Amino acid sequence: MYNEKICSKIKKNMAMFILLFFGLTLILSACFFVAHSDHNCMDDKCMVCVQLYHCEQLVKNIAVALAFLTLGKGIVYLISHFLYFLVSFKNANKYTLIGKKIRLNI
Numbered sequence: 001m002y003n004e005k006i007c008s009k010i011k012k013n014m015a016m017f018i019l020l021f022f023g024l025t026l027i028l029s030a031c032f033f034v035a036h037s038d039h040n041c042m043d044d045k046c047m048v049c050v051q052l053y054h055c056e057q058l059v060k061n062i063a064v065a066l067a068f069l070t071l072g073k074g075i076v077y078l079i080s081h082f083l084y085f086l087v088s089f090k091n092a093n094k095y096t097l098i099g100k101k102i103r104l105n106i
């Protein structure tokens with residue numbers, strides 16, 4: 001049985017899980033970067049440097065994804081408000097006394 005309240009709660013929990021996952025990923029990557037940024041690198045194929053590179057790329061990718069997500073949401077917000085303005089401007093005369101053709105006998 002489809003229940004909208006349960007579906008909304010599942011969506012909310014999934015969003016919180018994704019937010020927690022990205023937040024933990026960013027925090028742990030930053031901690032790893034800070035802890036190992038000044039290690040003694042003596043080899044060309046250092047595994048710590050490889051991990052630092054992957055952490056850096058992960059943080060950059062998440063930052064770019066969040067930027068595009070924010071930009072996309074902002075564009076959708078602007079377009080929806082612009083369309084609402086156009087529709088309300090077009091229908092503005094329908095809800096006045098003149099638009100409804102109501103005559104006031106004063």
Ligand SMILES: [Zn+2]
Nearest residue numbers: 041046048049
């Ligand atoms: Zn190294």
